[in-house]
Amino acid sequence: MSSTHLLADRVTVGYGRQVVLDDVTVRIDRGETVGLRGPSGCGKSTLARVLALLHQPDQGRVSIDGTAVDAVRYAVPVALRTRVAALFxxxxxxxxxxxxxxxxxxxxxxxxxxxxxxxxxxxxxxxxxxxxxxxxxxxxxxxxxxxxxxxxxxxxxxxxRPDYLLCDEATAMLDASTQAHVAAVIRDYQRTQRAGVLVITHDQTLLDRWSDRIVDLDRPAYETVSSK
Incomplete structure (x- = not known):
């Protein structure tokens, strides 16, 4: 395992009585693209918000390169919170x-x-x-x-210049030419900065083309289900 990674470690999140993430572990290494898929309502966007340090999990924690982050938003030190960015x-x-x-x-x-x-x-x-x-x-x-x-x-x-970029259906509302441009900018940024990228999308073709490995939130233990 790479020592430089963004990690959601055994994260559980609920809204009221509804648990949307249950003991989820997902890791994004520097320089790799992780695809995340699953049916609507399985917690993909919630996981993105947890990893983006925007939502505090009920259990578990997020760490950046081994440093635990126990707060969210502006309570996180600048040097840590600016290392992760999200595009929704x-x-x-x-x-x-x-x-x-x-x-x-x-x-x-x-x-x-x-x-x-x-x-x-x-x-x-x-x-x-x-x-x-x-x-x-x-x-x-x-x-x-x-x-x-x-x-x-x-x-x-x-x-x-974040080390980790989280893309939650970031191209879903765009026309084809803008989708291609946004994806190209992100890929070039990843290549030059060795950034880790999380891609959440229902577009299986995009997942297959872009991801180094794909994690399925609808499977036991949130396993990697495909890898290049």
Whole structure:
């Protein structure tokens, strides 16, 4: 087992009396792509939120390269929480409608008190990377398409150069050309940064093409069911 990995270790999560994850263990090594599949309601998105340090499990824990993370969101030290990023299915649910695309991308940097000169440089770099032209960057979410907004959300996810990127149906709402572009940006980022990537999707073709191994949440012990 790689010593550099993002790990959900024996995680249990419930909402009221309904248990959606029961003693789940999933590991993502640096540099690999793990596909995650299972029927609707089996807890895939909940697991993504737990791994993204957005939801505290009822039992079990998350660790990054062997360091246990016992808090969520801004209670997690900056040096740890910025190592994991997530890209979710709905960009409109993830984006503050009051912010321009430029400010949307910049917000995580400003939250960590990054100098404004560095913020401007990084935002411009990432906007170019994801294909956001200058005329789009000043617009707010209501004035751009879902595909353009998801590109901005991808840039935002990469802004701290995370070691682990969690993609929860991240291309499901996009047209084919935007899907291909987003996937290409993520693959290039993974290759250059040796990032670990989790891909959650119902698209079996995408899972087969992209994943180094696939974990099925609908199987006993959440086993790896295929591997290249």
């Amino acid at each position: 299915q709905s960009p409109r649910a993830a984006a503050d409608p009051r912010l321009s695309l430029t400010d949307l991308i910049a917000e995580p940097l400003r939250a960590t008190r990054t100098p404004e000169s560095v913020v401007r440089e990084r935002v411009a770099e990432l906007a170019d990377l994801v294909g956001l032209t200058a005329d789009l960057r000043g617009r707010r979410p209501h004035a751009v398409s879902d595909g353009q907004l998801q590109r901005a959300c991808l840039a935002r996810a990469l802004v701290h």
